[in-house]
Amino acid sequence: MDKGSVPQDDSPTYAGHHKLMYAVDEQGRYTGVQSSGWDVEAYATLLAVTEIDRLRDDAWHRARDGRTSPLEYHMYRKRMELATLAATTGHWRWRIRRHFHPQRFRKLSDAVLQCYADVMGMTVDELRRLPQRPDV
Amino acid sequence: MSESVGFAHRQSAHCESGVASSMLSHYGLPISEPMAFGLAAALTFAYIPFVKMAGMPLIAYRMPPGAIIKAMQKRLNVRMVRQRFRDPETGMRALDEQLAQGRIVGLQTCIYWLPYVPDSFRFHFNAHNLIVYGREGDDYLISDPIFETTTRCARDALLKARFAKGDLAAKGLMYYADPQANRVAHIDYATVIPQAVRANLRIMRKAPLPVIGVKGIRYLARRVMQLHRAPQAQISLYLTHIVRMQEEIGTGGAGFRFIYASFLQEAANLLDSPLLAEASRKMTDAGDEWRRFALHATKMSRGRQPLDLDALSVVLNRCADYEAHVWDLLKAV
Numbered sequence: 001m002d003k004g005s006v007p008q009d010d011s012p013t014y015a016g017h018h019k020l021m022y023a024v025d026e027q028g029r030y031t032g033v034q035s036s037g038w039d040v041e042a043y044a045t046l047l048a049v050t051e052i053d054r055l056r057d058d059a060w061h062r063a064r065d066g067r068t069s070p071l072e073y074h075m076y077r078k079r080m081e082l083a084t085l086a087a088t089t090g091h092w093r094w095r096i097r098r099h100f101h102p103q104r105f106r107k108l109s110d111a112v113l114q115c116y117a118d119v120m121g122m123t124v125d126e127l128r129r130l131p132q133r134p135d136v
Numbered sequence: 137m138s139e140s141v142g143f144a145h146r147q148s149a150h151c152e153s154g155v156a157s158s159m160l161s162h163y164g165l166p167i168s169e170p171m172a173f174g175l176a177a178a179l180t181f182a183y184i185p186f187v188k189m190a191g192m193p194l195i196a197y198r199m200p201p202g203a204i205i206k207a208m209q210k211r212l213n214v215r216m217v218r219q220r221f222r223d224p225e226t227g228m229r230a231l232d233e234q235l236a237q238g239r240i241v242g243l244q245t246c247i248y249w250l251p252y253v254p255d256s257f258r259f260h261f262n263a264h265n266l267i268v269y270g271r272e273g274d275d276y277l278i279s280d281p282i283f284e285t286t287t288r289c290a291r292d293a294l295l296k297a298r299f300a301k302g303d304l305a306a307k308g309l310m311y312y313a314d315p316q317a318n319r320v321a322h323i324d325y326a327t328v329i330p331q332a333v334r335a336n337l338r339i340m341r342k343a344p345l346p347v348i349g350v351k352g353i354r355y356l357a358r359r360v361m362q363l364h365r366a367p368q369a370q371i372s373l374y375l376t377h378i379v380r381m382q383e384e385i386g387t388g389g390a391g392f393r394f395i396y397a398s399f400l401q402e403a404a405n406l407l408d409s410p411l412l413a414e415a416s417r418k419m420t421d422a423g424d425e426w427r428r429f430a431l432h433a434t435k436m437s438r439g440r441q442p443l444d445l446d447a448l449s450v451v452l453n454r455c456a457d458y459e460a461h462v463w464d465l466l467k468a469v
Contacts, residue, residue, distance in 0.1 A: 001389060001390070001394060001420070001423060001424060001427060006389075012256075013254065013256040013257070014254060015254035015255070015256070017254060017283060017284065018284055019149070019282065019386065020147045020148055020149045020282070020386075020388065021149060021388055021389045021394065022149060022170065022388045022389060022394040022395050022397070022398045023389070023394065024420065028417075029401070030170070030394075030397065030398035030401050030402070030416075032147070032149070032169075034147075034284070038383065040379065040383070040430050040431050040434040041379065041380070041383040041384055041430070043376065043434050043437070043438060044376035044377075044379040044380045044383070044384065044430075044434060044437075045256050045257075045380060045384055046256070047372065047373065047376045047437070048190070048373075048376065048377070048380060049256055051373060052190070078248075079248065079258065079259050079260060080260060081190060081191060083188055083191075084260050084302060087301070087302035087303050088260075088300070088301040088302040089301075090301070119300075119301060119302075121249070121296060
């Protein structure tokens with residue numbers, strides 16, 4: 001890639017930061033060049049973020065209607081999915097899936113809830129509750 | 137408590153090679169980021185369907201986390217102390233002790249818990265490397281190689297980032313140059329460059345699995361062709377997932393291909409080798425082809441170009457052709 005073709009697209013995903021890229025100058029020498037973003041990459045990033053936000057919103061609606069527990073909503077809100085939550089808590093996936101049942105979730109002991117709260121960086125109280133809006 | 141250890145922050149494309157380059161340079165062994173990356177033989181390609189990231193197969197363009205730091209020890213004889221901790225508080229105290237003695241310390245962290253990272257790059261990835269070069273009260277002074285400038289991080293957040301659990305969990309890993317060992321004063325490039333290139337050649341051309349190296353790229357090309365049966369939304373997520381792995385988190389562009397080309401060029405100058413210079417140019421061509429893939433894959437996902445999986449597959453195979461050519465050249469090193 002030529003120095004001149006290093007994209008400078010001011011991508012919102014970079015939040016004003018610049019990344020270092022390696023590109024060749026007019027003499028063919030490699031040099032580090034800062035980039036303010038690339039539309040192509042920003043689209044890919046945003047699509048992934050949108051997808052997990054969609055899952056989060058969907059879980060919020062189901063939790064509100066009593067079809068899942070707040071745990072599923074909080075999992076997506078913290079940008080996790082079942083595999084990540086299983087790996088961080090050390091629980092089996094099927095066990096976590098059971099905890100998505102609203103009734104079972106309500107009966108969980110503080111110790112189990114604390115384990116979830118710890119890996120998600122929140123309090124047990126917050127974990128039990130569903131916020132007013134999904135995007136808080 | 138304030139530390140002044142005369143540490144100079146430098147921005148890098150990739151966190152681990154950046155930490156390696158900054159640390160070694162700080163200890164009087166100046167080395168560029170591409171040189172650290174290249175000497176570690178860190179370039180690869182791997183398509184690992186059974187390791188999932190957010191439900192998508194792992195696609196790696198470099199060796200697993202930790203490989204670069206380890207290679208600095210092995211190939212350059214730099215002695216490092218590496219410590220992991222069971223108890224977070226012990227781990228934080230150990231960090232404080234090293235800082236109090238004026239040392240800079242490398243840490244492995246989970247990028248999600250670092251508050252200074254822009255929101256769209258915060259996901260649960262446990263192997264982000266950074267340097268702590270001091271402490272002021274509750275704030276740690278951070279040199280995160282992928283950012284332009286130094287920054288700060290509060291103790292609670294840093295503790296959380298160091299001790300996040302899950303895949304590749306850091307367990308508080310910290311590393312620093314062994315104060316007891318003799319400092320390595322120079323690098324014998326004539327020996328280590330050919331060693332490193334040969335090691336990388338083995339990974340790219342001789343891995344016994346069809347999903348690693350140049351064969352792995354062709355494997356990915358076949359997988360892309362087979363997407364025909366999947367629904368459009370799934371195709372978009374899959375294609376942009378490849379693009380993210382290739383471009384998003386500090387690869388220096390084209391999944392580390394440009395960093396490696398830069399290494400080959402630096403090596404060519406040091407050893408006065410036209411062969412390495414030629415390999416560097418060819419690797420740049422490969423990188424350009426990867427960028428073209430990213431461009432078209434994204435356009436097709438966005439519906440700005442008609443979806444043509446066969447064409448994408450052809451581009452990927454061309455990347456494989458270019459890289460095969462580079463490594464064939466490098467057999468003579």
